[in-house]
Amino acid sequence: MRALVAGGAGFIGSHLCDRLIAEGIAVTCVDNFISGLPANIAHLMDRPDFDLIEHDVSQPFDSPADLIFHFASPASPNPASPKSYLAHPVATALANSQGSYQLLEIARRHGARYLFASTSEIYGEPLEHPQRETYFGNVNPHGIRSCYDESKRFGEAIAMTYHREFQVDVRLIRIFNTYGPRCDPADGRVIPNFVSQALTGDPITVYGDGAQTRSLCYVSDLVEGIWRMITSERTGGDVVNLGNPEEHTILEYARLIRDLCDSGSEVVFRELRTADDPSRRQPDITKARELLGWEPQVLLREGLKQTIAWYREHLPDLSAGTDPVR
């Protein structure tokens, strides 16, 4: 069996490649490194069951596969980062729209099962809390984040359209904020930022007043959910939230990370919140529990300790060329 992992050199995609290979599945990774890192897949490059195609998925290509995972999109909204989707808005819109089309065509051609990495961002500034899969969202269709959230909504729509018109076996997951080793501090997301700042003694930059909330899922839990979603016989043509329902304010994360790093960093407040930065976010995972028998296992403190240990070891290499975004 062979899997095609689009975005396999990214944070989540590289952990997914590891899991698939551990399950005995050969992996073809397709990535253009717009936000991913060669270091994330360096340990796989000499394996006979791993191939890399350097390519932009929004452009035509073909690669036979039994399973296709579409994880190819910049994912950080940090306006200060050269790796964020705000720095590459057209490429992001195309990765999730034309890229979905290209990958669905490959799925159709080869009879592959297709899984799309959608996002909690499709709920926008949610008026329903926590968010269930039945909620249609509250999204600004032309706002600064629309290159990302509207293209993800289109990615869901075209996947379901291929399912209905061509019977392609598609599965949609809505990923809520995920953290862990290999998330590049240069892309400016909250956990790599706070951890790298705490470890280097720099100020921990809370955007706005820090009262906005997020619910953080450790990456191994997410990958387990992805695995169950692709292997289940009950999830074809369905959409499932994957995330950890434990919700905290951003200020609480800042203080917790400072404590766990035993850091003297001060917490500072910056006006870097983008327009449409959701004020709260929490998944309802009832459906994942019922359909997949899945729920997160890694406690926040434990996941953060593992993440911090990884950054302690790798931060000097990661920061050598690119200063973490603050």
Ligand code: NAD
């Ligand atoms: P990431 O930036 O680390 O990984 C994305 C990978 O896709 C990178 O390796 C990048 O180079 C590659 N890529 C981007 N556009 C491409 C293109 N056009 N062609 C080929 N490769 C391309 O981000 P991540 O956090 O690992 O996110 C992976 C996926 O999961 C994304 O689709 C993202 O929208 C989704 N997601 C992530 C989170 C999260 O919390 N990390 C939450 C919701 C959704």
Ligand code: UDP
């Ligand atoms: N954030 C912050 N400081 C940072 C980076 C992010 O306060 O250094 C905030 C950001 O404004 C948002 C939350 O943390 O409210 C989560 O941001 P992230 O970019 O990780 O993901 P998002 O959920 O916005 O996609």
